Amino acid sequence: MSDKLADMRFIRFLLYEVNKIEELLQYPYHEDHSRETFDMAIDAAYDLAREVFWPAFQEMDREGAVFDGSHVAAPKAMHEIWRQCKEGGWFAPNVCYDFGGQQFPLSILAVTSFLFSAGNSSAAMYVNGAWGAAHLIESFGNEDLKARYLQPLYGGEWGGTMALTEPDAGTSLGDITTTAVKAPDGDHYLIRGTKRFISSGDHDLAENIIHPVLVRLEGAPPGVKGISLVVVPKRRVNADGTLGEFNNVVTAGIEHKMGLRGQATATLMFGEQGECHGWLIGEPNKGLSYMFQLMNHARVFTGIQAVAGASAAYHCAVQYARERLQGREITNKDPLSPQIPIISHADVRRMLLQQKAFIEGALGMILFCAKVADRMQNTTDEEEKKTCNLLLETLTPCCKAHVSDEAFKSITAALQCFGGAGFCEEFPVAQLLRDNKVFSIYEGANGIQAMDLLGRKVPMEAGAAVRALMTEIGKNIAEASALEALKPLADKVQEVQNAVIDVTMHLGAIGMSGEVNLYICNATAYLAMFSQLVMGWQHLVQATAAQQALDAGADDADFYKAKLETARFYINTTMPHTLATAQVLKAVERTALDYPPDWF
Numbered sequence: 001m002s003d004k005l006a007d008m009r010f011i012r013f014l015l016y017e018v019n020k021i022e023e024l025l026q027y028p029y030h031e032d033h034s035r036e037t038f039d040m041a042i043d044a045a046y047d048l049a050r051e052v053f054w055p056a057f058q059e060m061d062r063e064g065a066v067f068d069g070s071h072v073a074a075p076k077a078m079h080e081i082w083r084q085c086k087e088g089g090w091f092a093p094n095v096c097y098d099f100g101g102q103q104f105p106l107s108i109l110a111v112t113s114f115l116f117s118a119g120n121s122s123a124a125m126y127v128n129g130a131w132g133a134a135h136l137i138e139s140f141g142n143e144d145l146k147a148r149y150l151q152p153l154y155g156g157e158w159g160g161t162m163a164l165t166e167p168d169a170g171t172s173l174g175d176i177t178t179t180a181v182k183a184p185d186g187d188h189y190l191i192r193g194t195k196r197f198i199s200s201g202d203h204d205l206a207e208n209i210i211h212p213v214l215v216r217l218e219g220a221p222p223g224v225k226g227i228s229l230v231v232v233p234k235r236r237v238n239a240d241g242t243l244g245e246f247n248n249v250v251t252a253g254i255e256h257k258m259g260l261r262g263q264a265t266a267t268l269m270f271g272e273q274g275e276c277h278g279w280l281i282g283e284p285n286k287g288l289s290y291m292f293q294l295m296n297h298a299r300v301f302t303g304i305q306a307v308a309g310a311s312a313a314y315h316c317a318v319q320y321a322r323e324r325l326q327g328r329e330i331t332n333k334d335p336l337s338p339q340i341p342i343i344s345h346a347d348v349r350r351m352l353l354q355q356k357a358f359i360e361g362a363l364g365m366i367l368f369c370a371k372v373a374d375r376m377q378n379t380t381d382e383e384e385k386k387t388c389n390l391l392l393e394t395l396t397p398c399c400k401a402h403v404s405d406e407a408f409k410s411i412t413a414a415l416q417c418f419g420g421a422g423f424c425e426e427f428p429v430a431q432l433l434r435d436n437k438v439f440s441i442y443e444g445a446n447g448i449q450a451m452d453l454l455g456r457k458v459p460m461e462a463g464a465a466v467r468a469l470m471t472e473i474g475k476n477i478a479e480a481s482a483l484e485a486l487k488p489l490a491d492k493v494q495e496v497q498n499a500v501i502d503v504t505m506h507l508g509a510i511g512m513s514g515e516v517n518l519y520i521c522n523a524t525a526y527l528a529m530f531s532q533l534v535m536g537w538q539h540l541v542q543a544t545a546a547q548q549a550l551d552a553g554a555d556d557a558d559f560y561k562a563k564l565e566t567a568r569f570y571i572n573t574t575m576p577h578t579l580a581t582a583q584v585l586k587a588v589e590r591t592a593l594d595y596p597p598d599w600f
């Protein structure tokens, strides 16, 4: 097992040299911070990831979460991880001091989440679940709910979930049937229904678990317009914050999954065996829009989990490729000469570069989004807020879907570097691959993300979101073009940007003509093309910072040269695929649309 999970030098490069996150110190919310406190946080998170999360990675998979027919026990090692995260304030590093947080930027939260997920995604999800539930209550709940729930959730006293999915309503959330009926004698609702696949849904890590649950109120309109959000504790909470009686949230079972086995993914029955009380968050029938605001965070977090797994796998592969001796130089015909490390073979370096380029581009995209989210949260300039929102809306499906699709391929390449050993569970890459698969499925399956990009984000405000992104990309192309060494790369990104704009307009005309099914049927190919442009753009931005550092005579020349070559590799070998996809999309490819189901 490699003890390197991430390239901290590269993370610092992204934070300080590319994204310049010290600019965030101008905002009152972050004024107590400095580069030193940021560094302390990410270094401490990395130590915890390597020394506590990672050593439990395989053990938690082997032991799994265990359901005894009524209760769920989390894997033993998870108790120590939970304790250390609680002690270290890792449940909510970004929230305000009043709730026990440290007011770090989201950019730092993104990095710490990345590091914990690289160490052990199952474990990171238990911690993150509490943050998600609290964030919903903080954003939309009334003062009473905030007073009862926020401190214990943000402080790691209690766990949290997001309960949307039902056995017959996964993607199609408009079909949920869990009900909430106003109780005749109080401010609460009586909840009945079953939720499936609930991450961290039941465990013994904390004495209470708080479930934000999507429900239908009596008389609510059908479909997505009739969905409300309630908070349902496993144990009721008294007005003074002490725990009351069991709230009849009963665990029916946990899933036996191909990956993330340390995670208790539970089926929960609400109110089947006695009264289950829930309290409305915000206004009736607005539940889905509230949940979607959290889901934007959750989707970017899914991208973070995916690239984190790829990062851990990549570092394992690099170590193995340096140590494994096999074969000789292709020109060496002496069978008695010693064998050489496989990293000496160009094809192995190709596989490693493919992973490195993916990780650097994907982390670039995610930390760009994190900085934009920080600006949106802090700025008082309404115009800037609006632009930030448009950029995030467009890039969220790319962070979720493209990063998770490509992370799986990246880990496949890592596994390939191990040869037969990769296929065995002795090394962690096989588990990293198994764990990673679900990231393309949950938080909205990737096909749905693609439809979200093309169906909602592209036409949004008459194309304003795509225009905001293209303007941003255009600025960076111009900056890179001014550097002679980068002009050829900038030209290639420009060519791809032109192709993406061209295809977008072409598809737009189809959409405007009313052929909605034809417009949307190649959404997945569109998302891949669009995201490859975004990744190429991020590599160009990084290459620009690297070139500027080299021109200024930076000490760390090898780091910057490696960065330049990695960008060149992505832009020259991966990004050109967009041009082939553009051809397909412009040819109005419709085979899948017209193919009758009976022919399968």
Ligand SMILES: Cc1cc2nc3c(=O)[nH]c(=O)nc-3n(C[C@H](O)[C@H](O)[C@H](O)COP(=O)(O)OP(=O)(O)OC[C@H]3O[C@@H](n4cnc5c(N)ncnc54)[C@H](O)[C@@H]3O)c2cc1C
Pocket (backbone or CB within 6 Å): 161, 162, 163, 164, 165, 169, 170, 171, 172, 196, 197, 198, 199, 200, 257, 260, 265, 438, 441, 442, 443, 444, 445, 446, 447, 448
């Ligand atoms: C490990 C794990 C953890 C999870 N954690 C949670 C959690 O914490 N909370 C929670 O609420 N849920 C959770 N889920 C559920 C997850 O979000 C759903 O599995 C996911 O939304 C897909 O729903 P489904 O499984 O019912 O698949 P389906 O909706 O049946 O979809 C199956 C396939 O059909 C495609 N499809 C469906 N409808 C359409 C359409 N209209 N157009 C085009 N294609 C379509 C989908 O893209 C998908 O590929 C989790 C799932 C897993 C496996």
